[in-house]
Amino acid sequence: MRRLLFILCLLLPAAAFGYTDHRGRNLDSLERVAARYTPDKLASTSKEELVDYAMLCRELTWGYLQLDATKCTYYGRQAIRLGEQLGGDMTVFDASILVGQTFWAREQYDSARVYYNKAAAALASMESDNPPRKENDLDANRSRLWGTMGNFYAVQDSIEQASFYYNKAAEIFDKYEDYQQNAILYYNLGEIRMDAGDKKQAKADYDRSLTAARQSGDSLMVAIARKGQGRWYKENGQMRKALQCLKEAEAYYANHPQEEAQSRSETLDYMTASYDALNKNMRTLAVLLALLLASAAAAFWIVFRLKRTRKELTETAAVLDETIEELRPAAGEEIALTEQEKAIAKLLAEGLSTKEIADRVCLGVNTVLWYRKRLYAKLDVHSVAAFTTELHRRRLV
Known part of the structure; x- marks a missing residue:
């Protein structure tokens, strides 16, 4: 830096x-x-x-x-x-x-x-x-001083002041189409803002650095700008784009290993970190995919079991209905009740709810419901009032 x-x-x-x-x-x-x-x-x-x-x-x-x-x-x-x-x-x-x-x-x-x-x-x-x-001599001096002041404040983390002087210098460089200087200047701004955590503005600075570098036609400036973009993508979790930028920078540095040893080292460090993060993401995705497949299989099995259970319950209910229908008395036939049926019939006639009857006779609610349905079938009735009337008429309790 x-x-x-x-x-x-x-x-x-x-x-x-x-x-x-x-x-x-x-x-x-x-x-x-x-x-x-x-x-x-x-x-x-x-x-x-x-x-x-x-x-x-x-x-x-x-x-x-x-x-x-x-x-x-x-x-x-x-x-x-x-x-x-x-x-x-x-x-x-x-x-x-x-x-x-x-x-x-x-x-x-x-x-x-x-x-x-x-x-x-x-x-x-x-x-x-x-x-x-001459104005061009003054502009050269201005840009030099303002660039120097920008560097001075940059190393002291005075980002606003560094940005102020860098932008003033950039105006001069733009005026004379000195794209090489602007490429370095905007790269430095991007680095400063990345270090300060201002990623949004850093991205804009790196992009401006790349634009100026390409306008200058200087392959070193392009490599520097792409390295900055690679760092931005890496720190924002976009590893594939980071590697794309860093590989482009490395292609230049690999051909100039002695002149650009430090920049190449930084680029390789960024690439290593990007590959590590990408591999970690791939492993995480593989685990999530396995969990997703396992969840899908479990869901499929549960749906299958529910459908099967539902079918069994439907068939059982049909058999029960058939059985109860067979229990309906023929005309003039005597009706006999078991002791359990008599106890439940008596409680039904007294107007107790299903839950209260279940508590009294120590049975489950579903069992009491089944008995009630059975009793209604035996007496050939469809309501509590008709059941009570028929019960007393036949003197079953």
Whole structure:
């Protein structure tokens, strides 16, 4: 993450800032030239030589930026001091950002802020120059400072401020169709928002990063953007889409294993996590499918048993009805009741409910209902009133 943030500050075209890039030259030889400018010589030298020395310090600041923070800070401060003395706003601006970067990289944020403020003051001074400077030079300086400030606030989790400066820089990049810078910038925004849990906005930033990367035609930028999208899909549980994005990124990193070792490592970590999650989901689905099949089989068996039981009950009821029908007395036939039937008949005649009769004779409710149906059949009646009348007429109780 920090590597990409640092790249954002360094990818801007060197020529736009008015310095000669000596990072590929022998820094020792440049230092030997700088060593000739002793304090006594600086006190008596001409303005033209001071300007040359300021430029030399500025170039050494660039040269040592990623090699020696102490030397970078020393020569940067020299360049700032001489720039302020000679009215060289561009020297102050450039050196202030570079010195600020050395403190930023060491997480000395208060010191970094001091130098970024110096750079902002130098930029304001350049904007008010008369005659005015070229607008494209000012825009290049603005985008550089705002991108740097965005990085500064991003590592401190000040998302709103980081987003504010990144968006200001993006406006400049859009203006000059610098899609490569926008691809990195929006990727960084997506990473910051993902770390903060703002997944909805992170998705939009990753998508914008991919759009800018494709417009730039830079395959590295496309791989970075796809890696960001893969992370988003992974953390939102969409593993197949995550793997699709990450495989596209890995295809690029695999062809550049030395240059992009860190990015490839992150991509492979995301892919491993996505495969693990996908396999876990597949195992869970397999278990759920097995449970679903078992439940379906159980439901089928229950339905089958219910249908079978229902059929048996229907057949049993039909047999019982047939049996009871056979019990109906023929005309003039004497009716005989068992003791159990007499007891139940008496309670029925007294008007007790089925449950009350069941409690009295210690039988189940269904059994009492069966006896009542049997008694009605024997006396050839269909209601309690008719049953009671017939019972007393035949003097059965």
